[in-house]
Amino acid sequence: MLQCTSELLDSENHEVGSEFGTCHVLISERKTYHSTVVSQMEPIAISSTDSESSDWDLDLYKAINASQLEDSASSFPNSRGDRFLSLPSSSGINNTGLQGxxxxxxKPSQNGHSSHSNHDMEDDQLQILSSFGDSKRILPPSFPQSSSSSRQIVPPRGVGSSQTRETYGKTYPHQWPNHVKAHMEETFNRASNDVMKDNHVSRVLPSYMNPISVPTSQYGAQSDLYRxxxxxxxxxxxxxxxxxxxxxxxxxxxxxxxxxxxxxxxxxxxxxxxxxxxxxxxxxxxxxxxxxxxxxxxxxxxxxxxxxxxxxxxxxxxxxxxxxxxxxxxxxxxxxxxxxxxxxxxxxxxxxxxxxxxxxxxxxxxxxxxxxxxxxxxxxxxxxxxxxxxxxxxxxxxxxxxxxxxxxxxxxxxxxxxxxxxxxxxxxxxxxxxxxxxxxxxxxxxxxxxxxxxxxxxxxxxxxxxxKKKKGRKGIDGSIIDxxxxxxxxxxxxxxxxxxxxxxxxxxxxxxxxxxxxxxxxxxxxxxxxxxxxxxxxxxxxxxxxxxxxxxxxxxxxxxxxxxxxxxxxxxxxxxxxxxxxxxxxxxxxxxxxPIINLPPKTINLKAVDFSTEERAFYQKLETESRSRFKAYAAAGTVSQNYANILLMLLRLRQACDHPLLVKGFSSESVSRVSTRMAKNLPKDMQSNLLNLLETLTICHLCKDPPEDAVVTLCGHVFCYQCVSEYLTGDDNTCPAPKCKSQIGADVVFNKATLRNSVFGGDDDDDYHGASSSRIDAKSIVLQQDYSSSKIRAVLEIIQSFTGACSSSSSSSNVGEGPVKAIIFSQWTRMLDLVEMSLNQYCIVHRRLDGSMSLASRDRAVKEFNTDPEVIIMLMSLKAGNLGLNMVAASHVILLDLWWNPTTEDQAIDRAHRIGQTRPVTVSRLTIKDTVEDRILALQEEKRKMVASAFGEDQSGRSGPHLTAEDLRYLFMGANQPV
Ligand SMILES: Nc1ncnc2c1ncn2[C@@H]1O[C@H](COP(=O)(O)OP(=O)(O)OP(=O)(O)O)[C@@H](O)[C@H]1O
CATH class of the missing domain: 3.40.50.10810 (Tandem AAA-ATPase domain)
Known part of the structure; x- marks a missing residue:
């Protein structure tokens, strides 16, 4: 039997690294756990369900502390019943579509519409999570391996004895996604430092901080796989x-x-x-x-x-x-x-x-x-x-x-x-x-x-x-049905x-x-x-x-x-x-x-914006609260159990950088309107089950972030409304949760307010994030709808700089080229709402594109933006609008917030910087100084380097030196093999 110190356990890879080498452990039993939010900042417990849906966090939990999870699981029984799953879920779906x-x-075109969309671009976080163990290995040697104190995680109380080292291992899962790690390392290292100071313990470098680890120890064992x-x-x-x-x-x-x-x-x-x-x-x-x-x-x-x-x-x-x-x-x-x-x-x-x-x-x-x-x-x-x-x-x-x-x-x-x-x-x-x-x-x-x-x-x-393996479906005569x-x-x-x-x-x-x-x-x-x-x-x-x-x-x-x-x-x-x-x-x-193509130049400006005093105070309160919560988890050895809660804290910090009001959250009216009747007609216990799911699951199945405007489908999967709405307006939409094949539509997607109304009756405007507002001073100036956050003010300044639109109604244009236009991207529709309010205030004509719109309306919005000289701004959801579209009418791109993955931002920027563009393109990436956004920028840089290494490109995107025939022979055949 293998014994190891669990702080060096990289559970994603089931790999144990130590100064003596690396070995692999098999963790055989698998189960899926759902996180249970007790309240916004309360610890979450883990409950076991039979769903596949949260399998991405399974490695994390399971490998770190199976027994602990089992305990948690038993104390939080599955809220999802079979009856619930067996209900017909496709009823009432509007089956209009487009075929032409x-x-x-x-083949004459048949008019119809469909917004069936399946863009899966937001599994980045899933990938970040699932591949962390890999990305640490694939960093090029030029990469500074993290060893500076600023990148260290220090063990909490009592590290040193085998018992406490074990606890530490449970506490710091090394396979967490980069953004979580970075957050933990840098946002919370002060908290950990405090703990360390208290306990006078020496620092332990977690395994993911070590230089690239190669699974060497198993070469000589039973496998020739890696020999x-x-x-x-x-x-x-x-x-x-x-x-x-x-x-x-x-x-x-x-x-x-x-x-x-x-x-x-x-x-x-x-x-x-x-x-x-x-x-x-x-x-x-x-x-x-x-x-x-x-x-x-x-x-x-x-x-x-x-x-x-x-x-x-x-x-x-x-x-x-x-x-x-x-x-x-x-x-x-x-x-x-x-x-x-x-x-x-x-x-x-x-x-x-x-x-x-x-x-x-x-x-x-x-x-x-x-x-x-x-x-x-x-x-x-x-x-x-x-x-x-x-x-x-x-x-x-x-x-x-x-x-x-x-x-x-x-x-x-x-x-x-x-x-x-x-x-x-x-x-x-x-x-x-x-x-x-x-x-x-x-x-x-x-x-x-x-x-x-x-x-x-x-x-x-x-x-x-x-x-159990799914076999082909059998007909009554026993033959396999295709x-x-x-x-x-x-x-x-x-x-x-x-x-x-x-x-x-x-x-x-x-x-x-x-x-x-x-x-x-x-x-x-x-x-x-x-x-x-x-x-x-x-x-x-x-x-x-x-x-x-x-x-x-x-x-x-x-x-x-x-x-x-x-x-x-x-x-x-x-x-x-x-x-x-x-x-x-x-x-x-x-x-x-x-040059391959003579496009006008593209200039990317990273615009570091300062918080106002009130915003800084708000952010700091949130951050302090997050730190102390994290510190409490660390001290109790329950960080892994609180994974979803930590993601949520991280989300709130990110949102606070855009506008404090986002932290408060909201419920989408469009969700409740369509599905209210359906919710009321559901059996009471099913309503409660759905509500329970919505309140306990905190990760969107699509973007893997805590959901913005959370909704639950009749088949029991939780999403951001924006993410799932891509799947609601078509006629044959399948639930996008892994392996779920239930039909879904707008009428079978419920938000918390709708379900609470059905379960308890009366109005309930509490929402998913609502619990947080109890801690937030609702009267605070920064939490008012009409408060212009620093980022919104920065956006208006940029718009003004090229149009003069915020101070007068005239908009500048280059002779013969039409008015100067901009696309504004945010990952949160709520932020787009807030920017929209400011645009309306200044009578700036704009269009909008987000995941909840039908394909036809999106198409119309893009066309009008491209052709109507009055329309100078396009508000775009990063999740719905970054792919494929041609929007060369825009010569400015403003990114309101940072996405984990820089290529997603590149995709967005290149809606404007592409063949057909006649003007220089200016990109403004807005960040707030001294916040979690600094860490996201650092993560983006690491990813960029990894991609550049894979393609052999330099900063400008040019290829590195060519490979020689000798290189190829060596790379494919090894040193001593004849070609
Ligand atoms: N040879 C050409 N002549 C005229 N227009 C062209 C030519 N090649 C491309 N374009 C135009 O340039 C724009 C970008 O081309 P296209 O959409 O094919 O790029 P893409 O590489 O597929 O972009 P993405 O990766 O964003 O989907 C389109 O509007 C297209 O019509």
């Missing part, structure tokens, strides 16, 4: 192919390709011609047929992809209806039956196509069906518009928007179109994931057996069915994932379903493919079927472990692999010494 074609003569150079034979062969492809492309000037006249209504820019040539070549490649086009946002990935589709249509012959039907449904012929021949002398990989009746030479082979584009719902219309506007009438593609309740159920019908546009949510709904669920299980077993440090491998949990939807029944020629970072979490239904799509060619489009951790890359490899890395074990062996062993060599290897499958250019890239 770009060519009305072929250098030992990989299975097939993986070695596959990797050799990747090596050959990388070698082939080495330092080669990338060729250009252009389309024949008349296929597009715009000329391709030079870098797009290069992309086209590269993609044509990659579609013939064998290492994986397709790849990742990872150009910066706004460089025209959509256009490049349309060019590829046009090119292939031009080359292929028309299909007869019969052959189409046969091929569309021939799912056995998934990815072709091509044989690979490696010509090592010429560094060439050739594709020899087997002579068979079903597989023909590439150029003669007819696509079974066209291209399927999967994108977030918010950019569905934009794709349709680009396909319409950038392709002339004489070369029109047949395009179908596959969305909405009236969408066809006939796969042959789908196969008739050149392009089918759909959303990630629909793919998740229609494409089974069984095979990947089983792989997940395998990875879990692998992880358990070999102690793989992996957020992916270790995050597989028992489902609501207690971990429950796949129409998308899964088509053999696509090409699948394109736009905003492919949506699948970055390999465990999600969305990610697995995308991998389950049948396709010959596979593409990922993303300007920000890596956001939080290297594990995200695995999802792309798996989708692309890029062996050997599509297998999680091989991915660990070949990519992840080398990075953890030596970040320099490891990242170089990753870059070499990327060379074979990824094309990435940033706006700073040079082609033949010339």
């Amino acid at each position: 074609t770009i060519q009305p003569e072929r 250098p150079g030992v990989v299975d034979e097939q993986a070695a062969v596959d990797e050799r192919l990747i090596y050959q492809v990388a070698l082939q492309d080495l330092n080669q000037k990338l060729p250009e390709a252009d389309l024949p006249e008349g296929l597009m209504s715009v000329s391709l820019l030079r870098h797009q011609k290069i992309a086209l040539a590269w993609m044509i070549q990659k579609e013939k490649s064998v290492a994986c047929s397709g790849g990742i086009l990872a150009d910066d946002q706004g460089l025209g990935k959509t256009i490049s992809m349309i060019a590829l589709i046009q090119n292939q249509k031009f080359l292929s012959k028309p299909k007869s209806d019969e052959s189409l039907k046969a091929e569309a449904l021939n799912l056995d012929d998934d990815d072709g039956k091509d044989t690979v021949v490696v010509d090592e002398e010429n560094h060439e990989v050739k594709l020899i196509t087997e002579a068979s009746t079903s597989t023909q030479n590439f150029h003669n082979r007819k696509p079974a069906a066209g291209s399927l584009v999967v994108c977030p719902a918010s950019v569905l219309r934009q794709w349709a518009r680009e396909l319409d506007e950038k392709v002339p009438d004489e070369a029109k593609l047949d395009v179908l928007i596959y969305h909405g309740g009236n969408r066809t159920k006939d796969p042959v019908e789908l196969a008739k179109y050149d392009v089918v546009l759909t959303t990630y949510a629909i793919v998740a709904k229609e494409v089974p994931t069984k095979v990947f669920d089983e792989e997940d299980d395998d990875d879990q077993r692998t992880g358990d057996r070999f102690g793989i440090s992996s957020s992916f491998a270790n995050r597989k949990r028992k489902g609501v069915n207690g971990g 429950c796949s939807g129409t998308l899964a029944k088509v053999n696509w020629f090409r699948v394109i994932l736009d905003e492919a970072q949506t699948i970055k979490n390999a465990r999600t239904q969305m990610s697995k379903s995308c991998c389950g799509l049948r396709a010959k060619k596979r593409w990922c489009l993303s300007g920000t493919p890596i956001q939080n951790s290297i594990d995200e890359v695995f999802s792309y490899f798996r989708f692309l079927k890029c062996d050997p890395y599509a297998n999680y074990k091989s991915f660990c062996n070949q990519i992840k472990i080398p990075i953890s062993r030596s970040s320099e060599t490891g990242y170089r290897k990753l870059r070499a692999v990327f060379k074979a499958i990824m094309l990435r250019r940033t706006k700073g890239t040079l082609i033949d010494g010339q």
Whole structure:
């Protein structure tokens, strides 16, 4: 039996580090715990439920102190009953939707609307949480490893004896997300210091502060999994192919390709011609047929992809209806039956196509069906518009928007179109994931057996069915019923994932379903493919079927472990692999010494704003209260049990930086209006159960933050109203909680006020955050609706600086270029409300885009902002508006608050800084000095460096020195292996 000091336990990785080495421990029993908020600042207890939903915090709790949690669990019984789960949840959902074609003569558009959106961008915090153990390993050596006292966590009372050291371990879970760690380290280190001073104990450096830890101790044990150079034979062969492809492309000037006249209504820019040539070549490649086009946002990935589709249509012959039907449904012929021949002398990989009746030479082979584009719902219309506007009438593609309740159920019908546009949510709904669920299980077993440090491998949990495998549904005659939807029944020629970072979490239904799509060619489009951790890359490899890395074990062996062993060599290897499958250019890239694109410059200003005296006092009170609460947790050894409560404290500090009123919270009227009647009609005990859930669960299933304007669905999952509202206005919306497939709609989503009204009767304007207001002086000036916070005043000053709008009604404009406009982003809709009030006060004409709006209203808002000279401000929710949209009418971008993940902010900024922009773009990032925002900035910087290391880019986004053939040989083959 292994004994270790628990303060060095990294539970995410189930890894124990000490000065003597690193070993792995297996924590086998898994259970899910929900946090119970007793009151705003009260400690929360943990209750056990059968839900999958909080599995992200399971590692944390479980690994730190299983027994303690078990105790807590038993004292807080599950509030969710079976009866509750079995109620029909889809009743009353408005089933209107959108399905139409770009060519009305072929498929007349049916008017309808849907806001079904599935953007999953806000699982960043989940990723931060799940991958913390990884991110600490992948930091480049240039990274200062935290050892300064300012980054230390010091042990609380009594550290030194084995007993108290154990307590300390329970108290400081090392796998917590960076933002929590940073908060704990820096916001609370004073509290801990106090404790330490009291106890005269020496400092202990937690394991995550240690230099990158490599799981070395298990090499010599039962596993050869991580032994250098030992990989299975097939993986070695596959990797050799990747090596050959990388070698082939080495330092080669990338060729250009252009389309024949008349296929597009715009000329391709030079870098797009290069992309086209590269993609044509990659579609013939064998290492994986397709790849990742990872150009910066706004460089025209959509256009490049349309060019590829046009090119292939031009080359292929028309299909007869019969052959189409046969091929569309021939799912056995998934990815072709091509044989690979490696010509090592010429560094060439050739594709020899087997002579068979079903597989023909590439150029003669007819696509079974066209291209399927999967994108977030918010950019569905934009794709349709680009396909319409950038392709002339004489070369029109047949395009179908596959969305909405009236969408066809006939796969042959789908196969008739050149392009089918759909959303990630629909793919998740229609494409089974069984095979990947089983792989997940395998990875879990692998992880358990070999102690793989992996957020992916270790995050597989028992489902609501207690971990029993779901078998295919059986009919009355015992035969297995095929429950796949129409998308899964088509053999696509090409699948394109736009905003492919949506699948970055390999465990999600969305990610697995995308991998389950049948396709010959596979593409990922993303300007920000890596956001939080290297594990995200695995999802792309798996989708692309890029062996050997599509297998999680091989991915660990070949990519992840080398990075953890030596970040320099490891990242170089990753870059070499990327060379074979990824094309990435940033706006700073040079082609033949010339800038890739002549965009006007973008200037980013970090504007550090000062609190007013009243705000500072308010913030300090909050911070002091948080510190003392934390200190109490630390002293009692209950930090881990209070995880959700700590996140909540962190949220409040962040919100206080925007406007103190946000801390008070509010209830959304729009929620209560729609669902009040439904709530009243529910059985009393169910109302109480839902209310109980809402009051006890504190983390949104989507953004993983404590929910803003919390709501609970009939199926018992808690979200921010803004996050879930993306899923409420469509016609076939599935609850976005992991593994929940319940239908949801606006009428089955309840806020606290609605439920309290139903349970207790009468008006109840208490809200989720309401408990906090008891401690807050409600009369305080900073808590008034009309109080302009420092950030709001800073925003108004910025607007005034370019429009004069806040002092007079005139707005400045450059002759011929229209008025100067700005986009203002916040992650909190309540903050947008407050800014809106100030804009109204100054009669500044604006539009707004947030997650609660229908796709049609969002589209209209963007169009009006772009075209109406009167509209000079767009208020945008960071969660709903940062992806895909073209908003070049704006030359100013104001970020009101910081997001954990800098790439999310980059995405937002590049709505304005993209092709089509004619004016210099000024970005103002507002932060408040000497607050939690300082720490978030530091975390962002770390993430930025990690991403830059993975891509080999410098500050300006330019690539580092090229890899040499020798480099590649070494990276793929090792030092002494012949090529
Ligand atoms: N060759 C071109 N000619 C004219 N306009 C172009 C061209 N290429 C791109 N554009 C325009 O530039 C804008 C940005 O292009 P696009 O949306 O394809 O970028 P993207 O890389 O997909 O961005 P994101 O990552 O934000 O989705 C669009 O308005 C598009 O119509």
